[in-house]
Amino acid sequence: MITVVGAVLTDDLDRPRTVLAARRTRPPALAGRWEFPGGKQEEGETPQAALARELAEELGLTAVRIGAEVVAADGGGWPIGPRHLLRLFLAVTDDQPAPRDGSHDALRRLDAADLDSVDWLDSDAAAVEAVRRLLSV
Ligand SMILES: Nc1nc2c([nH]c(=O)n2[C@H]2C[C@H](O)[C@@H](COP(=O)(O)OP(=O)(O)OP(=O)(O)O)O2)c(=O)[nH]1
Numbered sequence: 001m002i003t004v005v006g007a008v009l010t011d012d013l014d015r016p017r018t019v020l021a022a023r024r025t026r027p028p029a030l031a032g033r034w035e036f037p038g039g040k041q042e043e044g045e046t047p048q049a050a051l052a053r054e055l056a057e058e059l060g061l062t063a064v065r066i067g068a069e070v071v072a073a074d075g076g077g078w079p080i081g082p083r084h085l086l087r088l089f090l091a092v093t094d095d096q097p098a099p100r101d102g103s104h105d106a107l108r109r110l111d112a113a114d115l116d117s118v119d120w121l122d123s124d125a126a127a128v129e130a131v132r133r134l135l136s137v
Pocket residue numbers: 004005006034035036037038039040041054080084086121123124
């Protein structure tokens with residue numbers, strides 16, 4: 001299993017109200033669809049370190065605080081395809097995120113009410129529902 005770590009980049013770790021969605025540019029099959037910024041955890045990396053690295057590469061974030069994991073109903077992450085597992089962590093930053101390495105071409109900050117205003121990756125459906133519940137508390 002390859003772990004993909006994603007950020008629920010939010011406004012407040014203790015009382016999250018918003019999430020930053022990012023629009024992919026590639027591969028063609030996924031281009032234009034929205035996701036949680038992040039990427040594959042590498043050998044020897046903790047999920048938190050992988051997420052910090054990905055957020056720096058993709059969005060130019062240098063000062064990120066990573067909080068609790070957003071867990072699925074069964075306590076794990078979410079399968080995204082046959083070989084990948086998506087794990088999500090809350091994160092906050094004072095930096096201004098901006099697409100940086102070409103992997104995204106738009107960012108949008110959403111609250112629970114407008115979570116469906118972007119076209120999320122099909123594979124993210126269950127994770128998006130968990131985030132909706134989190135932002136609705
Ligand atoms: N980052 C991210 N990837 C997701 C999400 N949902 C989902 O199915 N994926 C898939 C898309 C990709 O097949 C894989 C992550 O790939 P990626 O391209 O973001 O990872 P990476 O930055 O490590 O890329 P690379 O070096 O392998 O090119 O997980 C999501 O919400 N966020």
